[in-house]
Amino acid sequence: MTEVLCTVLRMATRTGLSQEVIVDRAIGLAEREGLSALSMRRLGQELGVDGTAFYRYFRDKDDLVLAVGDRVTRWTLDRVRETVAADAPWQDVLRGVARAAWAASTKYPAVFAMTFSRTTGQEAERAMVELLLGSVAKAGLSARQTVLTYRSFADTTLALCGMNASVGAMDERVREKDRTAWSRIYAVLPNETYPLTRRHTDELVGARDEEIFLHTVEAIIAAAEAAARAGS
């Protein structure tokens, strides 16, 4: 009630500033101009106010980063709801979350890279935990095995999508340097010193990151299925 009133009052101020509006613009700025463009002064410009006005809505930059991260987790959840049926098998829920998280890390690389290693307990994160635990619980494992599988899936998804995002968020020069490393360096190593690398050159250069990620998710699902069979 008080919260609603506050929001209304804020919308009525001269600048129209609010946490909502700041998060929106921060995401837009970071994804459009790169991670390093997300500074208080640039964000102020973006919002048409002085850079320090920000401190009336967030404690510090880290506070903003967490809010921005939860917005992207919300986006991921919405996408799962669009693409996975409510009564789908638990394996398909995990696959759907994996695909949605990969999409998020590709669409919002700067934000994803900034937040993937944080556990914040914010709203969308809590909903994601509940969704995943509810799905994995259907596999019929012990509580300990259920949590192990959930965390293995969640950590691997966050970490691999986070790595994808980190690459996407690097500035063009560095990204090119890294992206071409396989064809530029590994493909021309001397065969005497690096025989195995040379024998697999074509496959190394051709490997797609998302395929590798989804292969790993399948391995985690298969391990849980095997544990369930062994347990029953």
Added chain:
Amino acid sequence: MTEVLCTVLRMATRTGLSQEVIVDRAIGLAEREGLSALSMRRLGQELGVDGTAFYRYFRDKDDLVLAVGDRVTRWTLDRVRETVAADAPWQDVLRGVARAAWAASTKYPAVFAMTFSRTTGQEAERAMVELLLGSVAKAGLSARQTVLTYRSFADTTLALCGMNASVGAMDERVREKDRTAWSRIYAVLPNETYPLTRRHTDELVGARDEEIFLHTVEAIIAAAEAAARAGS
């Protein structure tokens, strides 16, 4: 030959500066005082020279970051050589690399966090690729499946150890905020809205990150073994 001469000449200069020495001190500084302490001015202080002297030995800060990262990969390789027999089964080589990488990300969190998402083709990285490809090749998979397994293992190891390092490299205040999120927020959620989370509270609070990582590595190894069985 010219390289050796250059190094000798460098050691003879007044300040004793060299790439070697700078990398050493940079690692020491970053791990002792935190990621944000690794600035050119602080590094200059550490070395007893002006901060800008650095630019005679590295093109820019990114160049230093890559050198520092390769030093930690070298440390990881040395540890694998100490703990895994040369004729060990391929599965045990992967397990040894996983344990060594986790140790590296715990011992050098700042450096690991800075570099885990980079593919640079530097010396130690090349040796690591050759070691892992040679090991996975023993499983008897097709070239495509071999590379898929190698990349799944390598990416997952880098990403999960990288996430561990990112947490370890955060400053104390932020790390505490994140580390306690499970017990501080998730353990006290309302049972009506988050029943699955509450049912697994003890297991969620008690889960150990390294155990989750090693469980994931076992899932990847098991998937490769299953593919080998299916193929032969």
Added chain:
DNA sequence: ACCTGAACACCGTTCAAGT
């Protein structure tokens, strides 16, 4: 009640000047 703008203590990097 909310925003501004000066100020503080920092960044990475360049380049003319020194030894």
Added chain:
DNA sequence: ACCTGAACACCGTTCAAGT
């Protein structure tokens, strides 16, 4: 041949002053 130090264009954050 190598290093210094001023300079440039930036950071996040605080706080007294304004409207």
